[in-house]
Amino acid sequence: MPFTVSSIDDSLVAALQHKIDRKTKPLGALGLLEKLALQVGRIQKTLSPELGEAQMLVFAADHGAAKAGVSPFPQDVTWQMVENYLAGGAAINVFARQNKIRLHVIDAGVAHDFGERDTLINAKISPTGTRNYLDEPAMSAAERDAALQKGREIAHRVADSGARVFAFGEMGIGNTAAAALITSQLTGTPLIDCIGRGAGLDDRGLEHKRALLQRAATRAALPADAAALDVLAEFGGFEIAMIAGAMIGAAQRGGLLLIDGFIVTAALLVAERIAPAVRDYCVFCHHSAEPGARAQLKALAAEPLIDLGLRLGEGTGAALAWPLVQSAAAFLNEMASFESAGISEKEARG
Template sequence: MHAIVDQIQSVDLKAGEATRRYLDTLTKPPGSLGALEELAIQLSTITGELKPKVMPPAVIVFAADHGVAIEGVSAFPQEVTAQMVANFANGGAAINVFARQIDALVEIVDVGVAATLTMTGVTSAKVRHGTANMVEEDAMQSAEVIKAMDASVAAVERAKKAGAKCLIVGEMGIANTTASSAMLAVLTGESVARVVGAGTGINPQQQAHKVAVIERAIAARNADPQAPLAVLAKLGGLEIAAMTGAYLAAAAQRLPTVVDGFIATVAALTACRICPAVRGYLIFGHRSQEPGHDVALTALEARPLLDMGMRLGEGSGAALAYPLLQAATAMVAEMATFNDAGVSDKARL
């Protein structure tokens, strides 16, 4: 993992400035396409290209279970993780539908599902059968965190080799909003009550119980907020570790990466705490309905592209935002300049 971090360079700000100047030569008032222009500029800083490409995208969904599920923090039983992985493999989940819509490459990676999976369409990279209950002991050992991250580095490399020009990272794991909330509270210093939401759809009484469980876990684990890998090991999940590694690997490969919702953004925050240069490679797809997502976005100084009241996960919100990246790159590649079109630009002088 240290080797990957060492490969990450800062984004190319000169390329972004070149794109900014070029956008002002196109047949439109300067800045009139607003955030779409800023998105095109960011894509240029990531790729180093005046006219970047984002097709095809790759969707990688990491799946794992959480020992803290035994504390009754989710509306669904732990078996749903394996059942949903089967649904992904069969192409029936929301992320499958949205991935088909954008012609994305898709890989489902089992890094820690509690059940033993033998189905086709799922890459096995299982580190262990779910994490430990973080209320009672550290969720993972440090070596297990690194192993999950290494699995995601390999997945990103497979996507890049298959021709992917953009990455979307998703997750599946019952109780992973509990792990993410615990991590976020420690990393940002916010109260647990401030970051905990309904997750899979729990009622107010269950939500209060979830807050109490997380507070117990944080007190018991005593994680140092200045040590992001330790926070991940003590309070996180195998799929969160894998997502963190995927963001690092994508940055090393100079791949634009669309970040999904709450859990994905906590993983992105963790990656940025490990290597701040990662931040420039991240495009935030949407604002989740989970209250902790605003906390995580604020910590990253991020403005998401969409706000649709979603809280599904899987990479679904990021996949819905992806066409905006297509539009941004098409604008730069296909829109005429004032000179090309024979249009006077004196009004701009």
């Protein structure tokens, strides 16, 4: 099946835990990094995991609803920011360079003609972005399936180059709105609790966004148990669909998935409904400041590594957390054990 994912192996759990526990530190003293080391070892089926260079896949697309005012920024900012990525000037470029992450920029459906560009992957599903979900479904079933398929293919191609770590980022004016609609529907959380200020709405803008999204939900009139694929087609966007496909593709190849903030996690909610085991491969990197992030993380039983109050997207939360993920593998591979270092153990009187 093209979109199935296998659960991660548990045969090494005891051996990995033993290796972690014999390191020269009090039991459990490395906190979340210990859980992460265990997960990485399980995914790679080894006591000595190698992460290599992380690959950041940034998917961009436009949203038909953007022109209705769900974002304070004009829709043109989507393609302008893609140009910024190609020129190396955005936050994600800076953090990727700093932390030695390879950046791939993918046009999943930006309403702009970039022409032929060496450094931009053209995977456009539509030259105009999604349709306006206030009036009709954002995409057709065929478009949705094409986006999922394309995302999976892109992840497989990156995996073919030897990559073992996949981070996901996004750009799309209006995409916190789509993510809010998806999150509400797939987690059963009231819509109002999933809607935030996105790129910086003021109080009036936030009221307007709430009213619009309530209209969209009413129009779509999905049942509470609607299939994730239907939810995705109703609200979009193409970048969210392609990320969901890429997550499944990366997990199929045994990759470690670095999950960024609110929009990427909305894509994961979709991916996880299609292939539940994809969750096993995920590291939650950043606790987004968007209010809907809480519902997402609860639904996924996730505990992110950092919470810096970021609300930027682009994959920046994942890029910033990447050194911590490397630290988890490094301590497992490089720290001495009590035996090798000749260190006395905790006394029974403890």
